[in-house]
Amino acid sequence: MLLQLKEIHKEFDGKVAVDKLSLDVERGVIFGIIGPNGAGKTTTIRMVMDITRPDSGEILFDGKPADSGFRDRVGYLPEERGLYKKLTLEEVIVYMAELKGVSPRVIKPKINDWLERVDLIDYRKKKVEELSKGMQQKLQFVTTIIHEPELLILDEIFSGLDPINMEKIKEIILELKRRGTTILFSTHVMEQAEKLCDHICMISRGQKVIDGRLNDVKAQFGKNSIQIEIEGDGGFISSLPGVKGMSEFNNYIELRIDSSTDTNTILKEVANRVLVRRFDIVEPSLYDIFIDTAKIDPNQPAETGENHHV
Amino acid sequence: MSKFWVIFKKEYSQVVKKKSFIISILLTPIFMGGIMVVPALLANKKSTTAEKIVVVDQSQMGVGQKFVEEISEYKLEETEDNYYDVKELFTVLASDSARFAQVIDSLRNAIVEKELKYFLVIKPEAHMVDSNLYMVTNSDNFTSIKRFEYHLSQILSGIRLEQSNVNLGVDSVLEITRRIDLRTKDALGESIPFEIKYFGALILVMMMFSMVVGFGSLCMRTVIEEKNSRIMEVLVSSVSPFQLMLGKIFGLGAATFTQVSVWILMGSLLYTQRAFFDLDPSIDRLLFNPVIVIFFVLFLTTGYLLYSTAFAFIGSIVNNEKEAQGFIFPITMMLMLPVILGISVVQDPNSTMATVLSMTPFIGPSMMMMRVVFVAPTVTEYSLFSGIVGEATLALIVVILTTIFMIWLTAKIFRIGILMYGKRPNLPEILKWIRY
Numbered sequence: 191m192l193l194q195l196k197e198i199h200k201e202f203d204g205k206v207a208v209d210k211l212s213l214d215v216e217r218g219v220i221f222g223i224i225g226p227n228g229a230g231k232t233t234t235i236r237m238v239m240d241i242t243r244p245d246s247g248e249i250l251f252d253g254k255p256a257d258s259g260f261r262d263r264v265g266y267l268p269e270e271r272g273l274y275k276k277l278t279l280e281e282v283i284v285y286m287a288e289l290k291g292v293s294p295r296v297i298k299p300k301i302n303d304w305l306e307r308v309d310l311i312d313y314r315k316k317k318v319e320e321l322s323k324g325m326q327q328k329l330q331f332v333t334t335i336i337h338e339p340e341l342l343i344l345d346e347i348f349s350g351l352d353p354i355n356m357e358k359i360k361e362i363i364l365e366l367k368r369r370g371t372t373i374l375f376s377t378h379v380m381e382q383a384e385k386l387c388d389h390i391c392m393i394s395r396g397q398k399v400i401d402g403r404l405n406d407v408k409a410q411f412g413k414n415s416i417q418i419e420i421e422g423d424g425g426f427i428s429s430l431p432g433v434k435g436m437s438e439f440n441n442y443i444e445l446r447i448d449s450s451t452d453t454n455t456i457l458k459e460v461a462n463r464v465l466v467r468r469f470d471i472v473e474p475s476l477y478d479i480f481i482d483t484a485k486i487d488p489n490q491p492a493e494t495g496e497n498h499h500v
Numbered sequence: 501m502s503k504f505w506v507i508f509k510k511e512y513s514q515v516v517k518k519k520s521f522i523i524s525i526l527l528t529p530i531f532m533g534g535i536m537v538v539p540a541l542l543a544n545k546k547s548t549t550a551e552k553i554v555v556v557d558q559s560q561m562g563v564g565q566k567f568v569e570e571i572s573e574y575k576l577e578e579t580e581d582n583y584y585d586v587k588e589l590f591t592v593l594a595s596d597s598a599r600f601a602q603v604i605d606s607l608r609n610a611i612v613e614k615e616l617k618y619f620l621v622i623k624p625e626a627h628m629v630d631s632n633l634y635m636v637t638n639s640d641n642f643t644s645i646k647r648f649e650y651h652l653s654q655i656l657s658g659i660r661l662e663q664s665n666v667n668l669g670v671d672s673v674l675e676i677t678r679r680i681d682l683r684t685k686d687a688l689g690e691s692i693p694f695e696i697k698y699f700g701a702l703i704l705v706m707m708m709f710s711m712v713v714g715f716g717s718l719c720m721r722t723v724i725e726e727k728n729s730r731i732m733e734v735l736v737s738s739v740s741p742f743q744l745m746l747g748k749i750f751g752l753g754a755a756t757f758t759q760v761s762v763w764i765l766m767g768s769l770l771y772t773q774r775a776f777f778d779l780d781p782s783i784d785r786l787l788f789n790p791v792i793v794i795f796f797v798l799f800l801t802t803g804y805l806l807y808s809t810a811f812a813f814i815g816s817i818v819n820n821e822k823e824a825q826g827f828i829f830p831i832t833m834m835l836m837l838p839v840i841l842g843i844s845v846v847q848d849p850n851s852t853m854a855t856v857l858s859m860t861p862f863i864g865p866s867m868m869m870m871r872v873v874f875v876a877p878t879v880t881e882y883s884l885f886s887g888i889v890g891e892a893t894l895a896l897i898v899v900i901l902t903t904i905f906m907i908w909l910t911a912k913i914f915r916i917g918i919l920m921y922g923k924r925p926n927l928p929e930i931l932k933w934i935r936y
Contacts, residue, residue: 261739270733289503289506289739
C-alpha cells in the first residue's frame, strides 16, 4: 500500500468537511476520488499534502507517517493554479524541480522532451505571462511530473482544458501509470473518472459512500440500466412500472430499473407509444451509481465553504 | 536544508539581477548625500555680495555712528570691500515722532521688497532698556546677527560704564569682563562637533531604515505575489512553510548585505578623498570607533531579521498591497522614532526616556544606534556589564529575543495565512492559528 488514510477527520468552525475517512491507495493504480463540489475532495488532498492538518486520524506513506522526504516523492497539482509570471518556462521548470530536490543538471535535458509533448517547445525561453491559460495549465502539469514522482496527486486536473489538451494529458497520465507511477486524482466529472480510474472512491458530504475497483463497483450494481433512443416525447417512461429513475441526456435516456423487472416488458410499453431507435441493456454509469447511492445529484453543488478554509 | 538554499538563491538573484537594484545602489547614496551635504555647502558658502543695512539712531549718544564704524571692519572674502554696505544712518530726534514713523515705514517697505537686508532701530535710553533696541530683517544669516549682537553689547556696555562710578578705564573693564567662547571637550580631551555626531547618527539610522523597510517590505511583497498568483500551494507542497519563510528572509537579507557592502566600498572611496570635502578630522573617531562599528553591524542584522519577519507576517495575512499599507505605517514609525524625537534624544542620550526606548522591542535597533553614536566616542573604559556597551548589549538581547519570538509566531501564522484567500483574518482568528 503506497498511501493509507486512517479515519482522518477535519472540521472547520464546527462544520464537518471530512468525516472519519479511510482510504487505501495501492501502488501503481489510478485512484479517483469523486464527488460533487464541496464534498471534501480538496480538503482530503490537502491533508495528504500536509497543507492542512487533520483534527484526528493518521496518514501513512509507504507504511510510515509522511516525513520530510515525502514531499520530494510526490507531485502535486492543486486546483488553484499559478506560476511565476515573470520567469521563463525553463526557469519555472528548473526552480520547481529544484524545490523537489532535483538539480538543474538533471532536469535541463528533459525539458525539451516534455515541452514538445505538450506543444510548448517554442516557448521555452519565453515568459510565463505570454502563455494562454490553457498553456499555463499544461506547463504546470509538466512542472508537476518532471521530477518523476512516485505518487502524483492531481486535483481537478481537467477543469478548464479543451478536449484536445484533455486527451493529451490523459495519454500522459496513462503512460505514467504504465511506468509505475501511482496517480491519485479528484474530479467532480464522473465520465472522466470512468474512463481513467482503476479504483474509485466516492465521497459525499465528507463521507465515503463507495470505495472499490471500478469493475467491482459496477458489477455490484449489476446490469440494471437501459439506454434508449426514441423519437417523440418520452416523458411517460419514468412512470412505467419497474422504473426506478430516469436521466435524460442530449441524445438518449438512461433508465434505472428494478432487478426483478423484465426488460422486454419495458421495451414493449415504450415501442407501443413512440418509435424506438436504440435499446441497450448496460452497466450503470458512475453517475447513476452515485445518484442511487448518495441520493443527491453530483451536478448540484452542495453548500459548503470549500476553499475558504485551510 | 538544501531547499532553504534553493529559495535563498532564487530570492537573492531575483533582487540582485534587477536593474532597479543597481540603480538604487547608486542613486540612494547620491540622494542621501544630497540631502545632507547640499545644505551644509550652502551654509558654508562664502558671501560675495555685501549686505545692505540702515541704522536709525534716536539715542543721541552716537551709538549708531560707533556701530557703523565697527561693522565696517568686516570685509568680503575676495574683493576686500566692506561686508556690510551701510546705506544710511538716520539720526532722528526722539520728539520728532512723525518723521520717525515715516522713516520706519519706508524701511519696512524696503525690507519687504528685499531692497534692504537689515535695519537697526536704536531708541532713546537703549543702554538702559533692552527693548528699546531692535532689528528688522528678512535674513536668517545668524553669523551676521551674532556679530551685531556682539558689537552692540560692547558699545552699550561702554556707555553704561561711563555713566557709572567705576573708577577704571572703559577699555580695561571691557577687557576684564570680556565674554568667553566655551569649548566643549569630552573625557578623552577631544571634541567631536555636534553636527558631525548628529549627521553620523542620522546616516546610520537612515541606512538601517532604508535597508529594513526596503528589503523587509520586499519580503512582504513576494509573499503577497505568491499568494495572489496561487503559486503558494505548490510551493508548500515542495518545501515546508518554515523553510520558505527563512529562505525568503535570508535570501533578501543577503541582498541587503550586498547593498551595504557596495555602499561601504563607495564610502571608503569617498573617505580617501576626504580632504576635498573639507571633513572635520574628528569624523575618524566615529568611523573607527569599534563600539559603533560592531553595534551597527549587529543592530542592522538583527533589526533586519526582526522587521523582515514582521513583514512576512503581514504578507501572509493580507490579500494585496493596499491592505498591507495600513500595517506598514506603524512599523516604519517605530524605526523612525529616533529621527522624529531627534534633538530631545541627542541632547541627553542617557535620559530615562531614551534609555527605556532603546530597550523597547522594534524601537530598540535604531534608537540604541543613535545613542551609541553619541555616547561611545566619549567613553574611556568599555565594560560589557556597564555603561553604553552594557546597555547596547542589553538592547541587543532584547532585539534578539523579540526576533526569536517573532519568528516563532510568524512560523505559526505563516503556514495558515499564506493559503488564506479572500477575507482578511481578524485578531481572534489569528490567535486561534497560533494554537494549531
